[in-house]
Amino acid sequence: MSALGVVGGVVQPVLIVAGSPLLVGLMRQVRARLEGRAGAGVAQPWRDLRKLMRKEQITPRGTSEVFRLAPLVLVATTLVVAVVAPFVTTDSALDPAADLFAVVALLALGAVALALAGLDTGTAFGGMGASREMTILALVEPTLLVAIFALSVRVGSTNLGAIVSSTLDDPARVISPVSLLAAVALILVIIAETGRLPVDNPSTHLELTMVHEAMVLEYAGPDLALVELASAMRLSVFLGLLANLFLPWGIAATATPVALLVGILALVVKVGVLGVLLAAGEVFVAKLRLFRVPELLAGSFLLALLAVAASFFLV
């Protein structure tokens, strides 16, 4: 465990917890402005969280521990990813956990916990949301693994830190077909996984269209605050991974204060720009029919597989 890894392990979770609601606020603000509305301001998600945190703890009758533990599992798994994955520093506080498979498994574990909580309430909406979420998750996870695996083939390691450092050493890799195909595949699955348009609409409570919102419908008070915070954190984590796997410049490779400051700034700027682009793109697309979603995800799986195939034959 290096000094750089320890510093990264402290800075990254703080940055992601503090910054992710602001990212969501920024995206809502961009969307509001593009749609001709004034918008609630960038800090609105933090104000919402504060309000929810002050409310009393309340759970529906007939729910079990699964329902109560799910928000904690969701936040905890995302927090572990925020600690270990290379966001600000290339070294990791817990190097074995910075592995591609470990990170994807942690993120999947959080999603599964939430789906179980949706089933636990026993309501129609919870079950429907959980079933839809599992359908999407089952299609997203292989693509996520294969897309990042395509990048790890040339490095010879599935450690995310190693992948990021090797791209830093050899910038020409960024515009190879492998990177481009994997990037497109990863963008599509990130959109699906974080529940953005055109797969899921994050701002709707219309029962026919919602996926993520249907699962968390029964949550209230501090639990809801945790779920909201965790989904914002997942969005930042995914966008941060996307940014650093394909455009790692600025990430701190030494433990000096200047390098760390540059690393933090680079992460904020990259994730911010990606968030704004995502929000601006959402204005122009309509939600896809649920039965067309597998098609989108099959396409992204194919692109990820082509990326892996290309990393073998175009060496």
Place this chain on the structure above:
Amino acid sequence: MSESLYVQLLYLACGALLLTAVLVLWLRELVVIIRMFALQGAALAALVGVLAAHENSGELWAVAVGVLVLRAGVLPYLLRRTLAGAGEARRETSPLVNVASSLLAAAALTLLAYAVSQPLVALAPSAATQAIPVGVTVVLIGFFVLVTRRRALSQLVGFLLMDNGITAVGFLTTIGVGLVVELGVSLDVLLAVLVLQILTTRMRETFGDTDLDELRELRD
């Protein structure tokens, strides 16, 4: 041109070739499919251009310009004209294999192409021959489109996709088969498209549709 830049540009062109082939399989709007086909023609011309710059051969440059004009200009124009006469039939509504499955089939075809082209690559390993599997994949995807689509126009695009793939494999293996041969093949393709265009138009005039599944038996 330095060796590493040459390899990078060559593989980028191959990536574009592959991506456009996948998009033809993925998308439904015939107008967009034709646009993707035009883009693929441009990518193929870029591939030939990169080879020409590397070999420093004037003849290859001429072929590259010819490929660009024919495959990114003339053929898409002819296809668009056929489509303009088609009236309301602007989408590939119900392919024989649904889109999600055909995308997965394309994934399998990629692996198949990689497996079958290994002996070819092993004959003369070089940067260009390494990319042969990409060409073979485009051929297989083109054949898949040709077999599974219902509309005459998308079958035509499938046929042209196959031809693009064959041309790409030809250039990657031999660095150009000579201007005369290339000219002959191109004219052949142009003629085939013209004939099929007329055929499609006549089909629509006779049956009011271009769904080839309707043609089950011969009549007089």
